[in-house]
Amino acid sequence: MTTQTAAPARRRRAALAITLGVVVVLLIGFFLFAGLYADALWFGKLGYSSVLYTEWLTIAGLFVVGFLAMAVPVIVTIQLAYRLRPVYAKLTAQLDRYQQVIEPLRRVVMIGAPVVVGLFAGVSAAARWQPILLLLHGTTVGRKDPVFGLDAGFYLFSLPALHGIVGFASAVLVVCTIAALATAYLYGGIRVVGRDVRVSRAARVQIAITVAVFLVLQAVSLYLDQFTTLYDTSTGGLFTGAAYADANAVIPGRLILAVCALIVAALFVVTAVIGRWRLPLIGTGLLVVTSIIIGSVFPWAMWNLQVKPNEQGFERPYISDAIKATQYAYGLEGLEQIPYNASTSATEGALRSDAQTTANIRIIDPRVVAPTFGQFQQFKQYYSFPTYLDVDRYTIDGQTQDAVVAVRELNQQGLSNSSAFNNTFVYTHGYGLVAAYGNQRTSDGAPSFFESNIPTKGSLGITQPGIYFGERSPQFSVVGAPKGAKPVELDYVSGNDADGNQRNTTYAATGAGEGGPSVGNLFNRLVYALKFSSDQILLSTDGVNQDSQILYDRDPRTRVQKVAPYLTLDNDPYPTVVNGRIVWIVDGYTTSDSYPYSASESLSDALSDSSTTAGANFSTDDVNYVRNSVKATVDAYSGKVTLYAWDDQDPVLKAWTSVFPNTVKPLSQIDSQLMSHVRYPEDMFRVQRQILTQYHVTDPTSWYRKDDVWRTPPDPSAPAAAAGTADTTDDRSQQPPYYLTMQLPGQDDPTFSLYSTYIPGSNTRESRGVLTGYLAVDADAGAEKGTKRQDYGKLRLLVLPRDTVVSGPTQVQNQFQSDPTIKSQLNLLNIGGTGGSSVVPGNLLTIPVGGGLLYVEPVYVKSATGQSYPLLRKVLTSFGSKVAFEDTLDQSLNSLFGGDSGADTPDSGTGSGTGSTGAGSGSGSGSGSGSTGSGSGSNADNPEVQRALADAQKALTAREQAYAKNDLVAAARADQQLQDAIERAVAADR
Known part of the structure; x- marks a missing residue:
C-alpha cells in the first residue's frame, strides 16, 4: 500500500474510532442519566424529592471538595518540584533514561495522575456525607461526659466528622510528600552520591514545609484522639470508655505527644530556612521514642504496677460512669427490677387471680402455622404466605385479643403461564389479610380465623384488600388505565361468586405520595425499559397506556430506607388494618457508635436468634446508642410512605429532621386506629436484653466481679434443639422474644407485652439452665390519637433469688x-x-x-x-x-x-x-x-x-x-x- 492510499485509510480508522468512542460515552452517559432520572421520578412521586436532592447535592459537593482538595495540592506540589528543579544538575544515566521515557507524557502524567488520585479522594469524601451533615446540623444532648465535661452532642455529631476531615487532610499531605520526593528525585532535586544524599534548596524548602504541615495535622489528630478514648475499649477490655490508666496516662500522654509533634513541625520549618536536617531528624526520632514511652510503656506500667493489684478500687468510679452511660444510651434508665421469689407448688386454684392472663395465652405459634395458613387460605398457587407470621392485636366484639396475622402475597413462581406480559401487567398484586385468634383453634387443630377468604370476609372491615406493596411483591409491575378502560389486572378468582369467574381490576392510587412513576410517555418507557431490561415496558401496546404507572421498590423496608437513609430498620415489618386499609408498620432506629462510656454492641450478634436470619447487613454494625425514634407506615395498596417522630426528644432524630425538614410528621398526627396497632419493636428489645445480660447489675463492685452475668437461653422448640443437636453456644440458637398479653407484678391489668428470659451466663455446654431473670416490656401504645400510653416502653425485670431453683x-x-x-x-x-x-x-x-x-x-x-x-x-x-x-x-x-x-x-x-x-x-x-x-x-x-x-x-x-x-x-x-x-x-x- 502506498503512502498516498494509507493516509486516508488511517484517517477513516481514526474517525471511526472517535465516532465509536463518542457513541460509547453517550451510551454510558445516557444509562447513568436514566438511573438518576428514574430516581428523581420515584422520589418525586412519593413526595420525598427534598431527601434525594439534599443527598445528591451533599454527595456532589463533597466529591468536588474532595477532588479539588486532593488534586490541586498534588498538582501544585508536582509543578513546584518541577519548576524549581536544578537546571544543570548532573544526573545518572538511569535517571536520564527515566526522563527520556517520561518527557513525551510529562504534561499528561503531571495532570493526569493527580486527577486520578483526586477522583478516588472525591469518592472517599462523598461517602462521608452523613457525618458531615450531622456536623452541620448537630444539637446538644443535655448530658456531659464525666472526664472533659463536654456535652455528649460533641461526640455524636462533631467528633466523627472532625476525625474524618483530619484523616483526609493527612492523606492529602502524605500524597503530596510522596509526589514531591518522586519529582525532586527524578529531576535532580534529590541526588544520591555514594553514601551522601544531596537536596537542593528548593526541594528542601518544599519537603520540609510539607512535612511540617503533616505533623501539625498529626498534633490535631492526637488532640482529638483523647476524646475518642471515651468510646474506645479501655485498657484490659473491662468496659467501653476511659479507665483509670486511660484517664491518668493515655489522655495526658496524647496531649504531650501533640505538643511534641508541634515542636518537631517547628524544627522542619527551621530546616526550610537554615538548610540543616539534623535537628528535625533528631526531633523525629525523639518523637517516635516519646510516643512509645508515653503512649505504650507508661500506661502499661501504670496498669500493671499501680492499677492491677487493686483494680476494683481504681476502676469503681469509671465502672459507675459506664453503667450510667450505657443505661441511658440503650433506653434502660427506667428499668424496674422486681425481686420475684417464684413459687414451685402447683396447688389447686392457683391461677384464679390470673384468669385474664391465662385467657390470653397464645397457643397458635406464628413460626409454625404458616403452612397451615397456606393450606386453608392460599386458594391459588400464585399466592403465598411468609415463613414466619406476625403477632398483632385487634378488638373483636369489644374485647382486645392477640392475633396471628399475615398478608396473602403474590408469588409469580406459582403461575402456570408465567409469560412476560402476565408477569408485568396481569398478575400484579396479592389479596387480603388473614387473621386468626392467638388463643383459639378449631376442633381439628387448625387456626380459628376471624378475617379470611377471597373475597375477604371477617371482623376487620377491610375496604381495600389489594397488596401491591409487600415483602414478596414482584420486582416491578405496570398498572393503571384510563377511566372506563377494560381492566387487565387480575384481582381475584373465587368460586363463591355467582359466576365463579375471574375478577379484574384497575390500579387507582393516583394521589400525592401514592403509586409509582408514570410510564405514559415514550421517554419514561425507554428509561424504565433500560432499568429493568424489559421489552414489555417499551413495546407493549396492550399493557401500557397514557395513564400507566410503574411500581417498583415494593418491599416496605426498602421504601422506608430510601426516603430515610439515616435510619436502621427493624427486620420485621408487620401488616395491620387501619381505617379499612392494610398498612405495613416499620420501626426505624437512630444509632451511633460514639456515645461516651456506653457499651458497644454488635447488631448482627444481638439480633441473632432462632427466628432471625443470620448475616443481616447494617450500615454500622457496632453501635453504642440506639433509639426507636421513628414509626413508619407503608400503605399496602398505594405504597405511600409516612414517617412519624416516635421519640421527638432523640437528639439524633432532631439533627436529621433539621437536615431533611418536613419529612417526618409529629407524633400528634398518628390517629387512634394506627396507634392501637403500634407495638414495642422486637429488634430494640433484642438489643436491650443483650445489654442487660451484664448491665442489670448496677453496683460497680458486683459488676466488676462479673459473678451475676446472664445470657438468653437456647430455644428448646427450634428444630435442632428439639432433635437434641443444637449448638447452645451459637447466638443463632437463642430463644427469640415473644409477644403475649399478661400481667406482671406492679401492673394493674394485663397488657400486650414482649418478654424474654435469662439463665446463668456461662456460655458452655455444661452451664446450668436454671432461670435467673424474666424481662418484659409494655408493648401496648394505647389507642389515643397522638398520645402514647404512659407505661408504653416500661421495662420490668423479674429477678429470681439465687438460692431458689426454677427450671x-x-x-x-x-x-x-x-x-x-x-x-x-x-x-x-x-x-x-x-x-x-x-x-x-x-x-x-x-x-x-x-x-x-x-x-x-x-x-x-x-x-x-x-x-x-x-x-x-x-x-x-x-x-x-x-x-x-x-x-x-x-x-x-x-x-x-x-x-x-x-x-x-x-x-x-x-x-x-x-x-x-x-x-x-x-x-x-x-x-x-x-x-x-x-x-x-x-x-x-x-x-x-x-x-x-x-x-x-x-x-x-x-x-x-x-x-x-x-x-x-x-x-x-x-x-x-x-x-x-x-x-x-x-x-x-x-
Missing part, C-alpha cells in the same frame, strides 16, 4: 421429653413412614402467673407425606416440678393444678389426656393418670399396642386422603379415630 426453658423441655407417659404419647405421634406423622413443637412460652412461672408449649402434628401442614393436637404445660400433656390448654392446666387451675381459657374443648406428672404423684383428668416421672417408653412387643399403632396409621392415611379432597368432615372423623387409637395404645402400654 429454665431447656430444662423444662427436657422434663417434657424424659417423662415416660409424655414420651410414650410423643412416640406414638411420631409415626414415620408412608401415612405417618411427625411432631412439631410450638414456642415454649414462659408466663409469670400463680406466684411462679408457668410454661406452655403447643404441640403440632403434621403428616410425614404429601402436602403436609401442622395442626395443633396437644398442649404441654409445666409449673415447678410438675408437667402435664393434654388435648387442650384448659385440660392441661387443670391436670397441672390438681384438677382445677382456676383459669378460664378459650381452648377448653373436650378430650382426654395423660394427666399431670412430676416428682411426686399427681392426679389426672380424662383417661390419663399421674406419674412419678420414672419408667420406660412404649412397649412395641405388646399385641394391643401393635393393633393400636396399626389403627393409628390407618387413621393418619384416611386423614391425609380427606385433606387432599378438602373433605373436612372426613378429616375430623379420621382425627377422632387417631385420638382413640393413641389412647388405646397408651392404655395398653401401661
Whole structure:
C-alpha cells in the first residue's frame, strides 16, 4: 500500500474510532442519566424529592471538595518540584533514561495522575456525607461526659466528622510528600552520591514545609484522639470508655505527644530556612521514642504496677460512669427490677387471680402455622404466605385479643403461564389479610380465623384488600388505565361468586405520595425499559397506556430506607388494618457508635436468634446508642410512605429532621386506629436484653466481679434443639422474644407485652439452665390519637433469688421429653413412614402467673407425606416440678393444678389426656393418670399396642386422603379415630 492510499485509510480508522468512542460515552452517559432520572421520578412521586436532592447535592459537593482538595495540592506540589528543579544538575544515566521515557507524557502524567488520585479522594469524601451533615446540623444532648465535661452532642455529631476531615487532610499531605520526593528525585532535586544524599534548596524548602504541615495535622489528630478514648475499649477490655490508666496516662500522654509533634513541625520549618536536617531528624526520632514511652510503656506500667493489684478500687468510679452511660444510651434508665421469689407448688386454684392472663395465652405459634395458613387460605398457587407470621392485636366484639396475622402475597413462581406480559401487567398484586385468634383453634387443630377468604370476609372491615406493596411483591409491575378502560389486572378468582369467574381490576392510587412513576410517555418507557431490561415496558401496546404507572421498590423496608437513609430498620415489618386499609408498620432506629462510656454492641450478634436470619447487613454494625425514634407506615395498596417522630426528644432524630425538614410528621398526627396497632419493636428489645445480660447489675463492685452475668437461653422448640443437636453456644440458637398479653407484678391489668428470659451466663455446654431473670416490656401504645400510653416502653425485670431453683426453658423441655407417659404419647405421634406423622413443637412460652412461672408449649402434628401442614393436637404445660400433656390448654392446666387451675381459657374443648406428672404423684383428668416421672417408653412387643399403632396409621392415611379432597368432615372423623387409637395404645402400654 502506498503512502498516498494509507493516509486516508488511517484517517477513516481514526474517525471511526472517535465516532465509536463518542457513541460509547453517550451510551454510558445516557444509562447513568436514566438511573438518576428514574430516581428523581420515584422520589418525586412519593413526595420525598427534598431527601434525594439534599443527598445528591451533599454527595456532589463533597466529591468536588474532595477532588479539588486532593488534586490541586498534588498538582501544585508536582509543578513546584518541577519548576524549581536544578537546571544543570548532573544526573545518572538511569535517571536520564527515566526522563527520556517520561518527557513525551510529562504534561499528561503531571495532570493526569493527580486527577486520578483526586477522583478516588472525591469518592472517599462523598461517602462521608452523613457525618458531615450531622456536623452541620448537630444539637446538644443535655448530658456531659464525666472526664472533659463536654456535652455528649460533641461526640455524636462533631467528633466523627472532625476525625474524618483530619484523616483526609493527612492523606492529602502524605500524597503530596510522596509526589514531591518522586519529582525532586527524578529531576535532580534529590541526588544520591555514594553514601551522601544531596537536596537542593528548593526541594528542601518544599519537603520540609510539607512535612511540617503533616505533623501539625498529626498534633490535631492526637488532640482529638483523647476524646475518642471515651468510646474506645479501655485498657484490659473491662468496659467501653476511659479507665483509670486511660484517664491518668493515655489522655495526658496524647496531649504531650501533640505538643511534641508541634515542636518537631517547628524544627522542619527551621530546616526550610537554615538548610540543616539534623535537628528535625533528631526531633523525629525523639518523637517516635516519646510516643512509645508515653503512649505504650507508661500506661502499661501504670496498669500493671499501680492499677492491677487493686483494680476494683481504681476502676469503681469509671465502672459507675459506664453503667450510667450505657443505661441511658440503650433506653434502660427506667428499668424496674422486681425481686420475684417464684413459687414451685402447683396447688389447686392457683391461677384464679390470673384468669385474664391465662385467657390470653397464645397457643397458635406464628413460626409454625404458616403452612397451615397456606393450606386453608392460599386458594391459588400464585399466592403465598411468609415463613414466619406476625403477632398483632385487634378488638373483636369489644374485647382486645392477640392475633396471628399475615398478608396473602403474590408469588409469580406459582403461575402456570408465567409469560412476560402476565408477569408485568396481569398478575400484579396479592389479596387480603388473614387473621386468626392467638388463643383459639378449631376442633381439628387448625387456626380459628376471624378475617379470611377471597373475597375477604371477617371482623376487620377491610375496604381495600389489594397488596401491591409487600415483602414478596414482584420486582416491578405496570398498572393503571384510563377511566372506563377494560381492566387487565387480575384481582381475584373465587368460586363463591355467582359466576365463579375471574375478577379484574384497575390500579387507582393516583394521589400525592401514592403509586409509582408514570410510564405514559415514550421517554419514561425507554428509561424504565433500560432499568429493568424489559421489552414489555417499551413495546407493549396492550399493557401500557397514557395513564400507566410503574411500581417498583415494593418491599416496605426498602421504601422506608430510601426516603430515610439515616435510619436502621427493624427486620420485621408487620401488616395491620387501619381505617379499612392494610398498612405495613416499620420501626426505624437512630444509632451511633460514639456515645461516651456506653457499651458497644454488635447488631448482627444481638439480633441473632432462632427466628432471625443470620448475616443481616447494617450500615454500622457496632453501635453504642440506639433509639426507636421513628414509626413508619407503608400503605399496602398505594405504597405511600409516612414517617412519624416516635421519640421527638432523640437528639439524633432532631439533627436529621433539621437536615431533611418536613419529612417526618409529629407524633400528634398518628390517629387512634394506627396507634392501637403500634407495638414495642422486637429488634430494640433484642438489643436491650443483650445489654442487660451484664448491665442489670448496677453496683460497680458486683459488676466488676462479673459473678451475676446472664445470657438468653437456647430455644428448646427450634428444630435442632428439639432433635437434641443444637449448638447452645451459637447466638443463632437463642430463644427469640415473644409477644403475649399478661400481667406482671406492679401492673394493674394485663397488657400486650414482649418478654424474654435469662439463665446463668456461662456460655458452655455444661452451664446450668436454671432461670435467673424474666424481662418484659409494655408493648401496648394505647389507642389515643397522638398520645402514647404512659407505661408504653416500661421495662420490668423479674429477678429470681439465687438460692431458689426454677427450671429454665431447656430444662423444662427436657422434663417434657424424659417423662415416660409424655414420651410414650410423643412416640406414638411420631409415626414415620408412608401415612405417618411427625411432631412439631410450638414456642415454649414462659408466663409469670400463680406466684411462679408457668410454661406452655403447643404441640403440632403434621403428616410425614404429601402436602403436609401442622395442626395443633396437644398442649404441654409445666409449673415447678410438675408437667402435664393434654388435648387442650384448659385440660392441661387443670391436670397441672390438681384438677382445677382456676383459669378460664378459650381452648377448653373436650378430650382426654395423660394427666399431670412430676416428682411426686399427681392426679389426672380424662383417661390419663399421674406419674412419678420414672419408667420406660412404649412397649412395641405388646399385641394391643401393635393393633393400636396399626389403627393409628390407618387413621393418619384416611386423614391425609380427606385433606387432599378438602373433605373436612372426613378429616375430623379420621382425627377422632387417631385420638382413640393413641389412647388405646397408651392404655395398653401401661
